[in-house]
Amino acid sequence: MKIVIAGAGEVGTHLAKLLSKEGLDIILIDPEESKLQAIDANYNLMTLTGSPISFKVLKDSNVAGCDLFIAVTPFETANLVACSFAKKLGAGKTVARIDNYEFIKPEYRQYFLGMGIDELIYPEKFASEEIITAINHSWVRNWFELYDGELILTGVKLRKNASIVGRQLKDIAMSGHPFHICAIKRRHETIIPRGDDHLEEGDIAYIITQDESIPYVIDICGKTIKKPIKRILIVGGSRIAIQLVNMLDPHYKIKIIESDGDKCLKMLDKVGDNCKVIHGDGRDIELLREEQIEDYDAFIALTDSSETNILACLTAKEFGVSKTIAEVENIQFIAEAENLNIGTVINKKLLASSKIFQILLDFDSSNSKCLALTDAEVAEIVAKEKSKITKAPVKDLSLPHDMTLGGLIRDGKGMLVNGNTQILPGDHVLVFCLSGAIHKIEKYFN
Amino acid sequence: MYIKKRKILNFAIIARLLGILLLIEAAFMLVPFAVCFLYEELETAKSFGLSILITVVVGLLGLFCKTESHEMGKREGFLLTGLTWVVFSFFGMLPFLFYDTGLNVASAFFETMSGLTTTGASTIASVEAMPHGILLWRAITHFIGGMGIILFTLAIIPMLNKQSGIQLFNAEVTGITHEKVRPRISHTAKTLWLIYIILNILLIAALWIGPMNLFEAICHSFSTIATGGFSTRNDSIIAFDSNYVKIVITIFMFLAGINFSLFYHLVHGDIKSLIKSDITRWYIGAIIILILAVIGIELLENPDFSRLPQMLIDIPFQIVSSITSTGFNATNFTAWQHASIIVLILGMIMGSCAGSTAGGIKIDRVVLICKNLKNELHKLLHPNTVLPLRINGKILGPEHVLKVSAFLLLFVLSTILGMIVLTLSGLNLQDGLFASLSCICNNGLGWGFTSVSYAGLNDISKWVMSALMLIGRLEIFTVMVLFSKSFWSK
Secondary structure, eight states, X not given: OEEEEXXXXXHHHHHHHHHHHTTOEEEEEESOXXXXXXXXXXXXXXXXXXXXTOHHHHHXXXXXXXXXXXXXXXXXXXXXXXXXXXXXXXXXXXXXXXXXXXXGSGGGHHHHHHHTOOEEEOHHHHHHHHHHHHHHTXXXXXXXXXXXXXXEEEXXXXXXXXXXXXXXXXXXXXXXXXXXXXXXXXXXXXXXXXXXOBOOTTOEEEXXXXXXXXXXXXXXXXXXXXXXXXXXXXXXXXXHHHHHHHHSOTTSEEEEEESOXXXXXXXXXXSOTTEEEEESOTXXXXXXXXXXXXXXXXXXXXXXXXXXXXXXXXXXXXXXXXXXXXXXXXXTHHHHHHHTTOSEEEOHXXXXXXXXXXXXXXXXSSOXXXXXXXXXXXXXXXXXXXXGGGSSBGGGSOOOTTEEEXXXXXXXXXXXXXXXXXXXXXXXXXXXXXXXXXXXXXXXXX | OOOOOOOSOOHXXXXXXXXXXXXXHHHHHHHHHHHHHHTTOHHHHHHHXXXXXXXXXXXXXXXXXXXXXXXXXXXXXXXXXXXXHHHHHHHHTHHHHHTTOSOOHHHHHHHHHHHHTTOOOOOOSOGGGSOHHHHHHHHHHHHHHHHOHHHHHHHHOGGGSSHHHHHHHHHHSXXXXXXXXXXXXXXXXXXXXXXXXXXXHHHHHHHXXXXXXXXXXXXXXXXXXXXXXXXXXXXXXXGGOOHHHHHHHHHHHHHHXXXXXXXXXXXXXXXXXXXXXXHHHHHXXXXXXXXXXXXXXXXXXXXXXXXXXXXXXXXXXXXXXHHTTOOOOSSOGGGSOHHHHHHHHHHHHHOOOTTSSOOSSOHHHHHHHHHHHHHHHHHXXXXXXXXXXXXXXXXXXXXXXXXXXXXXXXXXXHHHHHHHHHHHTTOOHHHHHHHHHHHHTTOOOOOGGGSSOGGGSOHHHHHHHHHHHXXXXXXXXXXXXXXXXXHHOO
């Protein structure tokens, strides 16, 4: 499949690397040659210097023959124009990154389709949605509802008091627990566990389960359900913050601390009455104390600086705020931030890339869905008639070591997969694998 | 915090890939092996059989090397590329040793390295006495080396169609910047090899129509498109005494000196990129100027205009043969004036376009240095002007000038080193200079002491010349980096 990516910013390069590792044909366009040099010399893809809104450059990159055109330059209008041009030149599907909430309203969708833009990506919206999920499920690191909530995938940090720490997975499986551990994130690596792997303190375990078993999972992971979150303190009045405040239910009491006075004033117009705006530095402990930080249930750091966000969250933890969320835009810092006990880490780039990845897979005919968990992937793949995966029960299939089957959806009902499960054609199977292995796995389903 | 400690070099993966490469080499050896039976040369067949056996066994040993990780960084890329060429030459020389060709190890290694690097300098005193199998194997070494061993591997092994393949590609492909024609490295490699093979087929057909038989047409075609220079005749192209052959080979040598990616664009209807290419224009310009210079010098010395029609065929052939680093002889240029020889040497050093099969320092670098020189002179008078260094419509930054300067320095130093070794072995200064340049430019022309063949050199000189050919083929940096301190220290 041929993909043209316009804009070698952080989202663009991240996507280009990711997709090139998946074995797709990638052409990356950027006006700045210096941004392309390193990636051109080190990755299996082609780069082209030039403006993505130039017809000549678009023709040179052969957009007429590409299946997907992704515009992720920092400029919203350039992205829209580039997509429109690309579509007119014959690109298959186009995706533009935008900065404006208004554009994604359903009533304008037809207008954008007319312009030749098939999908709009608004990373701030994904970030806000992610934060809202984190607030609603404050005991987990990640929470994904799959197939209308039939299956639930959670990432849980295991502490000393969790009863499953130290036990081998096959023992846990034998005792017939209603969940399946499909990935373990330990320090800097992600493990797709086998039966003889065991859980350690400090691991983040990715658990697939169903709604009715949630209290049980909370119990064995040594968590308690805290009182629901009411009061939220946000540091940094960024676009995500405003988007978040508008998306949250008005019963939350919210306070935003922003260091830029003008921005504070402007913000007042955009937020509701349930939100107070404070002018000051979010790292200032005096200020935090004055604002009674210890009374808040959740602390969200959304400034432009990843370092500030991480430090502010650590300070909030010291004051006893139970749920902390930090926006960390440097991908390298994410693992460190997670080790530092920051409740949830938000990264716009990863969210945007995983969304684009999903568009790509949807389109790849196998109807897969994908979530990127830094270096592992979760795909929902439909087992085809007579495919390899349906030939025998799971334990006899000798599947590769870097994948595991998490659960499946049969006739709209979710169920977990264990060694004796026989997969039938038409089942939607949730597959966990390490990055780059997904195409290897698809052959089992086709 | 725990981060997996990386070894400085992943030797296991290098051994494994070398194993695969040796199996590929053995597969190539099967061709002359089969041809031996066709011509009923059982002695030669035996030597090829033995060589194939040894190569396959060693290749399998490498293949079963246990690899912990498939990770390949820049270090592995450079080392593997360098080693590939040496190991290929080492196993490629076995047929010459097992068959009674009269070559010792140094000569056989020189012969194979000369074949793979498409130098075309031969240590065999009389090639006409050699059996068909050996002659074909010499041509095949040109064929493999012309487009590049690594590039061939990238085209056929899917295992390398990822990041690590890019490192190898960068280490082997010639030129200042490395242009990819298609998004994935294996597609780029396949496309380039396809163009290469098509050119070969066209030339085989053209030569076969002429006075050559099929066997000679194949050997000469492999030799021409790879800009190698091995011939099946002692007198090279002169032996055919046919202007048709000379003209056809001149045209194809010229084509083989053009950047192959331009052919790709041409096939896709993009004629503009060929016309707009500064490099190609300079290439054509340089050829015309050099031809006129030699014709002028020769006529000035001996104003016999009745020779002119033949000169108009022979001199272009010889100049194109030298500028594309092919090294065929169409005329006895040893009889030329010294001034003409200097012109020939100029062509030899300059070489053709990067991204072709030719050697030398490449026109691209010459253009860059010339344009930079012009800018520098202008800046002496107008110190504040900002002047672009534009090649093919693209502005190149000052770091490219520095890199090319470093390249030229290393090129001169390597040539001088070669000259020292050659003059110590008894050659005079001019013969030493010519032979040393001929090797590092992968040219293979001989003049003076080496005019008949390189067989007269002593063993040490042959080893040093083999090294020079490799240095020239991999454009110096890839080999030199292996001897740098930073390569081996953490």
